Amino acid sequence: MEHVYNLDSYKNWLSTFLMPNSVKNRMYYAHRYVNWLSTIDIESPWDAQHYHVSQFIIHAGKAPSTKKNVRDALVTLYKWGHNTEQTDVSPVKSIPKIRVPISMPRPTPFEFIDDALARCRRLSDVIMIVLALYAGLRAVEIASLxxxxxxxxxxxxxxKGDKVRYVPIHDMLxxxxxxxxxxxxxxSDKNPTGHYLPASVSQRLSDLLGPGRPGGHSLRHRFATDIFAETHNLILVQELLGHASISTTRIYTRGNTEHLAPAVQALPSRDTVSQATTRALEEMRQQQKQHDTRSN
Known part of the structure; x- marks a missing residue:
């Protein structure tokens, strides 16, 4: 089998079924992968083994979400290789799927937001904060607005995935x-796109929020947790944030139990629980009394 590959052809193949941002993501990791392989004297991805894939995933990033993204990108690369008869094996298949743990929400404390706004000296800074805080936009969405x-x-x-959604404009905006x-x-005149890069937006928001504090994405968390606290409507929050899966949105219900409290409090009381509590407390007092007597 002839071991050849052409990433331009791979890009064309991706473009037939993926949106531009997704194509960009897949191509980014494809280029990183083949460049990394060349540093260990492997000329073609079709010559790589499963342990090379494992090493690259570890090399590419520490966060579970990054590792998952890398693995998904390599799955696509080897699928293309198989479909175009350049390889009949995929070393990625032996790498288990990478699960991304669901974390707790990290909404920006209001005092941090006030500090950030006090640091603003440009109208663009204020607009950037408001877009994250009152519209829940990601850095990549703010950058290309x-x-x-x-x-x-x-x-x-x-x-994400070039999916379009519509967010109402808050009166503050x-x-x-x-x-x-x-x-x-x-x-931005510095970038061929003509606008800020997402990394520049993230960095600017972090600078405004201050060192040692949550980054700009925490403003999106603030938006989501406040919307959920006001509405208790998870589907609504999902739509506003543009999440493909409701399981991703559920992060914003963690740590907020106000909507759950009425259901818990509605459970009937049981006299036997009170009686058992009284007996246990009395037993504890008797044991403490005996302990004090022996000590004296």
Missing amino acids: HTSDFDDEQIRVQG KPLILHIPNGWVFP
Whole structure:
């Protein structure tokens, strides 16, 4: 079997069924993978073994979410290789699926938000914070926002997987929009895209929030937890955040039990629990009394 590969052809194949951002993600890890393989004298991904895949996944990132993303990208790469008859094996298959643990929400404390706003010296800084805090936008969504994405009442947001959702415009954002010149909301002459990179948005929000404090994504957590606390409607929060799976949205219910309290309190009381408690407390007092007597 001839061991050849052409990542340009791979990109064309991806573009037939994936959206641009997903193609970009898959190509990023494909290039990293083949470049990394070359450092260990492996010329083609079709020559790699399962232990090379394991090493690369570990090399690519520590976070479970990153490792999962890398594995998923390599699964796609080897699927293309198989479909185009460049290889008949996939060393990724022996790597178990990587589970990403569901963590607790990390909403930005209000005092941190006030400190960040006090540090703002540019209108663009205020707009950036408000978009995360009152619209729940991710850094990648903020970076590529264009004035054409706004209408009188809502924002058109292109989220993960290039899925489009619409988020109502909060009254705190409406007067700010009036001062944005037509074009990219966060223009940049340094980038060929013409606008900020997502990493630049994340860095700017982190700088405004201050060192040692939660990063800019915590503002999205603040938005989500506040919306859920107000509505107790998980589907609504899912739609606003643009989550593909409701299981991802459930993170924002963790640590907030107000909506659960009425159901728990409605459970009937039992006299036998009170009686058992009284007996146990009396037994504890008797034991303590005997202990004190022996000690004296």
